[in-house]
Amino acid sequence: MARRSSPEVNAGSLADIAFLLLIFFLVTTTIETDSGISRKLPPMQEENVEPPIIKEKNIFQVIVNRNNDLLVEDELMELSALKDAAIAFLDNGGGVGPEACNYCQGAGDPSSSDNPAKAVIMLVNDRQTEYGTYIAVQNELVGAYNELRDRTAQRLYGKSFSQMEENYDNVNFTGNKEELKEQIEEIRDMWPQKLSEADPKSN
Amino acid sequence: MSKFTKKKSSELPAINTSSLPDIVFMLLFFFMVATVMRQNTLKIQNTLPYADQVEKLDKKDLVMYIYAGKPSQRYQQTMGTEARVQLNDNFAEVSEIQQFIYAERESKREELIPFLTTALKVDHETNMGLVSDIKLELRKAEALKINYTTRQGDAAQNMQ
Numbered sequence: 001m002a003r004r005s006s007p008e009v010n011a012g013s014l015a016d017i018a019f020l021l022l023i024f025f026l027v028t029t030t031i032e033t034d035s036g037i038s039r040k041l042p043p044m045q046e047e048n049v050e051p052p053i054i055k056e057k058n059i060f061q062v063i064v065n066r067n068n069d070l071l072v073e074d075e076l077m078e079l080s081a082l083k084d085a086a087i088a089f090l091d092n093g094g095g096v097g098p099e100a101c102n103y104c105q106g107a108g109d110p111s112s113s114d115n116p117a118k119a120v121i122m123l124v125n126d127r128q129t130e131y132g133t134y135i136a137v138q139n140e141l142v143g144a145y146n147e148l149r150d151r152t153a154q155r156l157y158g159k160s161f162s163q164m165e166e167n168y169d170n171v172n173f174t175g176n177k178e179e180l181k182e183q184i185e186e187i188r189d190m191w192p193q194k195l196s197e198a199d200p201k202s203n
Numbered sequence: 204m205s206k207f208t209k210k211k212s213s214e215l216p217a218i219n220t221s222s223l224p225d226i227v228f229m230l231l232f233f234f235m236v237a238t239v240m241r242q243n244t245l246k247i248q249n250t251l252p253y254a255d256q257v258e259k260l261d262k263k264d265l266v267m268y269i270y271a272g273k274p275s276q277r278y279q280q281t282m283g284t285e286a287r288v289q290l291n292d293n294f295a296e297v298s299e300i301q302q303f304i305y306a307e308r309e310s311k312r313e314e315l316i317p318f319l320t321t322a323l324k325v326d327h328e329t330n331m332g333l334v335s336d337i338k339l340e341l342r343k344a345e346a347l348k349i350n351y352t353t354r355q356g357d358a359a360q361n362m363q
Contacts, residue, residue, distance in 0.1 A: 011221065018227040025234045034266070035257040036322065036352040044342050068362065079359055127332030131325050132252040132361035134334070135351055139254040139358040146256055199335065 037138055039195075058113050060089045060121045064137060066128035079136055086144035088112075090119050090191070103152060103190060116148070120194045141195060148191050153183075161187055247272035247289050252327035253356035260350055265318050267307045267346070269300065271333060272326030286329045288337065297333070300340040320348045327361055 062082070063071040070077045072085055093104025095114030104115065113119035121141055125134060149161040157164070161184075167173045168180050249272050260266055270289040274282040278294075288295050290303045308316055321341060325334055341349060 011224065014224040015220065015227055018224050018231055022227055022231040022234065025231065025238065034260040034263070034322070034352060035355065036260065036350045037254055037256060038258045038260075038320075038348070038350045041338060041342050041347040041349060043345065043347060079362060125331045125335070127330060127335070129331040130327065130361075131329040131331060131334055132327030134331055135252040135254055135327070135353060136358040136361040138351070139256050139353075142256040 037135065037142055039138075054118075054120055055114075057094075057111055058118045058120060060086065060113070060119065061124070062121065062137060062141070063124045064126065064129045064133055066126040068130055068133040070137070079140060082137065082140040083144050083147070086121065086141055087147060089121075090116050090144060090148060092119075103155075105151075116191050117189075120196055122196045122198060124198045138195075142193070145191055145193050149187050152190055153187050156187075157183055243268065243270070243289070243292055245270065245289070246275060246278055246292075246294060247287060247326065248275050248328075249324055249326050250328075251324060251352055251354045252358075252361045254351075254353040254358050255355060257353060257355060258350070260320065260322060260352075262318075265311075265315060265320060266350075267304065267319060267321045268324060269303075269321060269337060270324045271329055271337065273328070286326070286333050288333070297336045297340055300337060301344040304341070304344040304346045319346065320350055321346050322350045322352045324352045 061071075061073055065071065070079060070082065072082060077085065088106060089112055091104050091106035092109055092112040093101035093106050093115055094108050094110045094112050095101060095118070099114045099118070101115035106112075123137065123141070146161065153159060153161040153164055164180060164184055164187075167175065168177065168184060173180075247270055249270060271286060272289075273279075273284055273286050274294070282294060288297055288300070290299065295303070304321070308319065311319065323334070323337065338349070341347070
């Protein structure tokens with residue numbers, strides 16, 4: 001049988017085909033921005049359940065009106081000052097006896113919150129409030145909690161809370177995950193996110 | 204003498220392009236792996252607000268998406284300019300959300316249902332009234348884990 005050398009395939013147009021596919025994928029796909037503020041909604045309540053009684057001083061009231069103005073504890077406030085005000089309230093630790101808070105570093109003002117477990121932030125919106133403002137306020141309040149958790153984690157375990165959570169989610173983390181989970185739970189219990197949202201006012 | 208004078212060709216040598224397909228394929232694979240196909244065609248304006256205290260939403264199959272915002276330019280003739288809810292590919296009423304959640308749950312495996320999260324992709328100009336209505340419906344449907352999807356950035360930009 002005569003051997004014939006097979007002719008070389010012309011690969012010059014391969015680039016064109018690949019470019020075509022590349023452009024197709026470039027146009028049809030988007031790198032999605034899937035990150036955001038996670039929240040948990042309260043379950044539906046039955047009609048005849050009485051709401052628990054919370055002392056006035058343990059409530060931090062944030063009202064956003066229809067013009068996107070902030071009213072914090074009956075005073076007008078800029079968004080940039082909200083985080084510090086929330087931290088001051090949560091970190092106050094004004095309780096005495098069994099309600100005292102031994103890890104708070106706040107002013108200890110008896111007219112502000114007793115301890116972080118009792119402190120509730122109440123957010124009231126108007127129906128006309130813009131969503132962007134609402135997210136900005138939520139962001140600042142969550143930021144306040146995160147900062148306090150970071151502080152406590154740094155003091156107890158020498159690393160920030162976000163670092164601990166990151167380690168916990170990391171598959172390649174070599175440390176003890178069980179222990180880490182307990183530490184994360186402990187810090188969450190120390191600074192529970194008690195963010196209550198009232199039904200928006202219609203006028 | 205002519206032994207030493209090099210013959211200078213007047214033409215430029217052709218550039219070898221045989222590795223061009225390899226480079227392009229590499230780019231192609233990168234984009235194929237790194238990007239996700241858009242699930243829904245948006246019929247609304249959807250400029251998300253900024254936030255910096257964000258958590259990532261991995262596990263895309265465990266996320267249900269609810270969009271809200273003003274109808275885009277081409278739908279404003281028929282739908283008006285009032286903010287609307289979009290589920291899957293169509294405009295929907297707020298009252299249809301419960302049904303949507305149940306249908307989504309039905310399509311997932313049973314053991315995954317407790318981990319389902321609802322991502323709210325709401326335009327930053329929407330009024331809170333609509334968002335509260337959506338949240339009330341989600342509470343009724345017992346879809347309590349939600350995530351306000353945002354862009355990464357300074358939250359103060361939302362106020363401008």
